[in-house]
C-alpha cells in the first residue's frame with residue numbers, strides 16, 4: 001500500500017505528518033519504507049531527526065544541449081531566438097548555451113544535429129538513511145537549477161520499492177506539478193494536509209483535482225487549525241467524513257525541528273497526531 005501525503009501549498013506541515021505517520025505505523029509493527037519525493041526541498045529526514053545519509057546513486061533524468069561543433073553550428077546559421085527559453089546566444093560569432101536556461105527540448109539539435117548536441121545530465125542524487133525507528137528513508141535531491149523532477153520521483157519510488165515493506169509513505173512535493181503527479185500516480189491513498197488560510201484552501205482545491213483525476217481515495221488533515229477557526233470550520237463542513245484530524249499551531253515545534261527532534265517532542269501535538277492517525281486507520285479498516 002502506498003500513501004501519499006500532499007498539499008497544494010508548501011510549508012503547511014506535510015513532511016511533519018508523513019514522518020509522524022511513518023513512525024506510528026512502524027510502532028504498530030508494520031513494515032515501512034519512507035520515501036521523500038519532495039525532490040526540490042526534501043526535509044522528511046529533518047523531521048525524523050536525521051543529519052547524515054548515504055548516496056545510493058546519481059540520476060540522469062534530464063537532457064541539456066551543448067555545442068557539438070562550432071563550425072557546423074555556424075553553417076546552420078540558427079537564430080538564437082528559436083530557443084523559446086533564451087538558452088542560446090551568439091557572442092562574437094560564437095554560439096553559446098546557457099545550461100541553466102536550457103530545458104532540453106531538443107529543437108536546436110533537431111534543426112542542426114552536427115552543430116548542436118543533446119546529452120543526458122546528472123540532475124539529482126538518491127540517498128538513503130536507516131532511521132532509528134526501524135525503517136529506511138529514501139529521498140532524492142534535485143541539483144540546483146536542474147529540471148526533470150517528475151522522472152526523479154519515478155526513480156526514487158523505484159529505489160524505495162526494493163525494500164521489503166507493507167506500507168510506503170510518500171512525502172510528495174507541494175503544488176500540482178510533475179513531481180506531484182509522479183507521487184500520486186503510484187498512490188493508493190492520499191492525505192491532503194491543509195492549513196486554515198485562504199491560499200492553502202485554494203491550493204488544496206487544485207491538488208484535489210489531480211487526486212480525483214487519478215481516482216485516489218483521499219482524506220484531509222487540518223494543520224495549525226487554531227490559527228483561523230472560521231476557515232478551519234469551513235474546511236471541516238465541506239469535507240466532513242474525509243477529515244481525519246486537526247493539529248494545533250505550536251511554536252515549540254520550531255524549537256523541536258531546530259534540535260532534530262520529531263514532532264512528538266511536543267506532547268499536545270503528539271496526542272493530536274496520534275488521534276488523527278487512529279482516525280485514519282479506522283477509515284482504512286486497518287489495525
Ligand code: SF4
Pocket residue numbers: 064065082083084085086087088097101102103104105106107108109
Ligand atoms: S535543447 Fe531546447 S531549450 Fe535547450 S538550447 Fe536547444 S532549443 Fe533551447
